[in-house]
Each structure stands twice: as structure tokens, then as C-alpha cells.
Amino acid sequence: MFWAALLDFFCIPFIVFISFMIILSAVNKSVGVRRAYVKLLLKIFEFGRLSIESAAKERQKLVGDTIFNNSQERKLDEINLSFCKKTGRTIPTTNGNTLISRDSVLLPTSNEPAASDIESPPKDEEMRFNLEKCLDYIKAGVESIIEDEVTSRFEAEELKSWNLLTRTNRHYEFISWKITLIWMTGFAVRYFILMPLRVFVCFVGVVWLTVCTAIVGYIKDGEYKRRMVDQVLGHCFSVLSSAISAVIYYHNVENRPTNGICVANHTSPIDVLVLMCDKTYSLIGQRHGGFLGLLQRALARASPHIWFERGEARDRHAVAERLKQHVSNPNNPPILIFPEGTCINNTSVMQFKKGSFEVGGVIYPVAIKYDPRFGDAFWNSSKYSMMQYLYMMMTSWAIVCDVWYLPPMYRQEGESAIDFANRVKSVIAKQGGLVDLVWDGQLKRMKPKKEWRELQQVEFAKRLKGD
Structure with missing residues (x-):
């Protein structure tokens, strides 16, 4: 009898609540419960983020990681500054981590003018093989091995903060x-x-x-x-x-x-x-x-x-x-x-x-x-x-x-x-x-088209010849 009464106690409100929600949905009406629920979740996520950051800082202080990280970041900044002064290039960084800067080298189509369209064509005696011409392709290939632009689009989006799932x-x-x-x-x-x-x-x-x-x-x-x-x-x-x-x-x-x-x-x-x-x-x-x-x-x-x-x-x-x-x-x-x-x-x-x-x-x-x-x-x-x-x-x-x-x-x-x-x-x-x-989204199921490979081969040959 006790369990039957307990079941009735929970089942009746449950059925009434579900019926009420279905009726509201059926007539396209909302009382704002879901939106209020979402606002509450945002506050919980923010509290979680602050708590995680606070706990992480406390752990770093206990093991002395803070001093080590600061010294490493200063060394990295000095190296980057020296590199920028010598080469005149910039290295984008965020939170001390170097970012990969992608160039449009290995796209299926490219509307950018080739180097030969901008600079004056070289003389016949200057036409020779230059190893530096292929460095852009080597760089793009290494970047693609680390993380290419296609396969990363078929994985769950990485969150900036944990959502408690x-x-x-x-x-x-x-x-x-x-x-x-x-x-x-x-x-x-x-x-x-x-x-x-x-x-x-x-x-x-x-x-x-x-x-x-x-x-x-x-x-x-x-x-x-x-x-x-x-x-x-x-x-x-x-x-x-x-x-x-x-x-x-x-x-x-x-x-x-x-x-x-x-x-x-x-x-x-x-x-x-x-x-x-x-x-x-x-x-x-x-x-x-x-x-x-x-x-x-x-x-x-x-x-x-x-x-x-x-x-x-x-x-x-x-x-x-x-x-x-x-x-x-x-x-x-x-x-x-x-x-x-x-x-x-x-x-x-x-x-x-x-x-x-x-x-x-x-x-x-x-x-x-x-x-x-x-x-x-x-x-x-x-x-x-x-x-x-x-x-x-x-x-x-x-x-x-x-x-x-x-x-x-x-x-x-x-x-x-x-x-x-x-x-x-x-x-x-x-x-x-x-x-x-x-890129074609079907690349997750098939290999690149033959035309795309041939286009890159032609472009690579032009760069090697200096055309």
C-alpha cells in the first residue's frame, strides 16, 4: 500500500505536468520556462568556470608551476621578439601558445595572382631551380598533418569552458x-x-x-x-x-x-x-x-x-x-x-x-x-x-x-x-x-578529385620553374 501510494503521489503530478507542456507546445505557446532554464544554466556554467580557474591557480601555487611558466613565457617572448627583429615577420600568439598561420597554398582553386604576375619575369640566366620555392608547400603539408581544415570540421566543436557534460x-x-x-x-x-x-x-x-x-x-x-x-x-x-x-x-x-x-x-x-x-x-x-x-x-x-x-x-x-x-x-x-x-x-x-x-x-x-x-x-x-x-x-x-x-x-x-x-x-x-x-564536405568519405590534384601539380611546377 505504501509503494502504491508513493507511486500515485509522483505519477499524477508527472502526468499533469507532461500534459500541460504538450498542450502548450501544441498551441505554439510558451510560458518562458525553457528560456529561464537556459539563463540558469549560463549562471551555473560561469560559476563552474570561475571555480575551475580558482582551483587550478591554487594547484599551480602548491607545486610551484607559476614561477616556471612565467620564466618559460618570458624566454619564449624574447625568442619571438628576436625573430621578429631579424625577419620583419610577426608570430601570432594567444595565452603564450604559438598559433599556426595558414596560407592559401593548397586550396582546390586559387584566385590569388602568382608571384610571376606581380614581380617582373626573371631573365634567362636567372632561371634556375630554387629550393625555397617548395618551402611553402612543406609548411602547408606539415600544418595539414597536425590539423587540416577538412577533418577537423567533422569532430565536435571544442568548447572554451567545460559545460559539465x-x-x-x-x-x-x-x-x-x-x-x-x-x-x-x-x-x-x-x-x-x-x-x-x-x-x-x-x-x-x-x-x-x-x-x-x-x-x-x-x-x-x-x-x-x-x-x-x-x-x-x-x-x-x-x-x-x-x-x-x-x-x-x-x-x-x-x-x-x-x-x-x-x-x-x-x-x-x-x-x-x-x-x-x-x-x-x-x-x-x-x-x-x-x-x-x-x-x-x-x-x-x-x-x-x-x-x-x-x-x-x-x-x-x-x-x-x-x-x-x-x-x-x-x-x-x-x-x-x-x-x-x-x-x-x-x-x-x-x-x-x-x-x-x-x-x-x-x-x-x-x-x-x-x-x-x-x-x-x-x-x-x-x-x-x-x-x-x-x-x-x-x-x-x-x-x-x-x-x-x-x-x-x-x-x-x-x-x-x-x-x-x-x-x-x-x-x-x-x-x-x-x-x-x-572544400567539398564529401572529402570525409572519398579522396580528393583528380582535377584538384592536377591543379596543385601545375601550380607547384610553376613555382619551381619561377614562372
Whole structure:
């Protein structure tokens, strides 16, 4: 009897609370609980940072590391100063550590003029082999061995301070009793309170989405059905966003897409959820099985989407044709495309595929930037399955992100699809504070293209000959 009464005592408030949260999400209303929760987390993180720094300073004093470090830093400064006076070059430093300064030597394409275009061409008697010509390539090669610009974009973003998660642990949880207490409390809250709530909300959200889209699918096509789809999908995705405690800030909503093609940088499947909470989109992509396949089939019942089999997705002409058909119908919602074709860790934007920029019409750029302090939204598909990824999301503190709707862009006269794609990519990178890279994101799965290697061989030969 005691255990039954205790169970009733906890179950009834739990059910009432969950029902209340689902109802608020279904009607797109918020009482500010998630935003207040995020503000509280920021204060806890700041307290943790100060405590870690204080404990680290105390340990350094005990072992005498402070004097040693100061003397080493002075010696390093003297060496750097002497080097700068002799060579006239500067060495960028931060916190006493020398930074790698990368030059644009080994890029797939380079718009910089060669040395021969700036300096006067050498005379015939001066044309000889110069070993110094290849030093730039040796330097770039060593830098790439240490840390190249591509593979580092497929790893979790490094945090400046610890966010009390084990997966970002730097062995700080036992540095002081205060941090230990906060870490243990946070672990209990995330795994024994938040995670069960989020799993339940996710289950309810998926069932709700499946049922609602099935019902809406029987409505006759027309203006009424389009309005119903907008309402239903907005409510369903709001419920699903509660399963990861998503806090989303939308900026410049006057530029929200109305038709045509919407392109955005790609970090994870959550990108779709983030954007669909504010606007209904049609989606294009490869058919999946499992959990993603369930969502795809549910969405296809209510609104027009373009799903390809694996073999069909490689046929560019078939993809472009179906894309043109969708865009040409003004009654269809804007179609959401991630031109990178793969997930990047939200620190940069990599090469945009030109296919979606060849269709014509208007392009609506959208920049998405996640705050990694609360949880890493990046999905490393080569390391984690979808279920593992969802588990990590539901055991994170929250998913906080900013979304910027940028003004619509059009392809200019005489502009190639590649140049147009690069122009759109540059705008997204600038707005989101991301690094604009020319590399293809598919390099994490395949070797560099033959054309890129040949281009570098030609450039290297020119430098050796002094052309």
C-alpha cells in the first residue's frame, strides 16, 4: 500500500505536468520556462568556470608551476621578439601558445595572382631551380598533418569552458567539492528527470505527427488543406522540439521564405525541426529506414516532398527535373535544401553543390548557428547511429540556436551556377559567424578529385620553374 501510494503521489503530478507542456507546445505557446532554464544554466556554467580557474591557480601555487611558466613565457617572448627583429615577420600568439598561420597554398582553386604576375619575369640566366620555392608547400603539408581544415570540421566543436557534460569532460568534475556536487546534481537531473520526460514527449510527438498527417492526408487538395497542413505541422514540430528542450531565436522574419528554394547550412537532422517549427517546408532527400523513414512517410501523407531511392538520387537529371516541377507550382511550399550534402560541425560552411542553383528562380538563404555550450547538435553519422544521436540530444542540457532569414537572392546575368552557389554560401557564413571553406564536405568519405590534384601539380611546377 505504501509503494502504491508513493507511486500515485509522483505519477499524477508527472502526468499533469507532461500534459500541460504538450498542450502548450501544441498551441505554439510558451510560458518562458525553457528560456529561464537556459539563463540558469549560463549562471551555473560561469560559476563552474570561475571555480575551475580558482582551483587550478591554487594547484599551480602548491607545486610551484607559476614561477616556471612565467620564466618559460618570458624566454619564449624574447625568442619571438628576436625573430621578429631579424625577419620583419610577426608570430601570432594567444595565452603564450604559438598559433599556426595558414596560407592559401593548397586550396582546390586559387584566385590569388602568382608571384610571376606581380614581380617582373626573371631573365634567362636567372632561371634556375630554387629550393625555397617548395618551402611553402612543406609548411602547408606539415600544418595539414597536425590539423587540416577538412577533418577537423567533422569532430565536435571544442568548447572554451567545460559545460559539465561527461562527453566534453576534461577531468574537471573532481577538481573541487563544489564542482563535484554540481556535476553529480546535473547528472541526476539529466538522466533521471529530463531524459524520461523527453523520451515520453518524443514518443507522444511522433504518434501525434503520424495521426495528424494521416488525417490531413484525406482532405482534398486546395487552400483549406494547405492552411491545415501549416497548422498541424507547426503544432507537431513544436511538440517534438520539447523533446530536446529546444530554444530557438528567429531573426529577420520578414525574409521568411514563401516559395522557391530555401538553402541553409547543415549540422544535423535537427535543422529540419528547427526550421519547421516556424514555417512549413517541402523536403528533398534520400529515402531512409528506421526512425527517419517513419517521419518521412508521415510527412509525405500531408504535403508534397521529394524522396529518392539511393540509385535515383545519383541521377542529377532526374533530381533537377523533379525539383523544377515542384518549384514551378506556386501552390507548393518552399523546398528546403542543404547544399553541403553532409553534416558539418557548425564551425564552418563547406562547398555548396551547384544542382539547386541551376534550377532558376529565387533562393532564400538561411543561416543556422547552434550554441555548443548547452549541447553539441552536430551529428557525426560515421560514428553514431540515429538512435545514439537522439540519446545524446536527450541527455544534453538543451539545444539552443539562432536562425537568420536572409534577403532573397537571384542568379545574375552571366553568373555561373557555381559562382552563384559560392555567393550564397558566403552570405550564410558571414551572417552565422562561420568559416567559409571551399572544400567539398564529401572529402570525409572519398579522396580528393583528380582535377584538384592536377591543379596543385601545375601550380607547384610553376613555382619551381619561377614562372
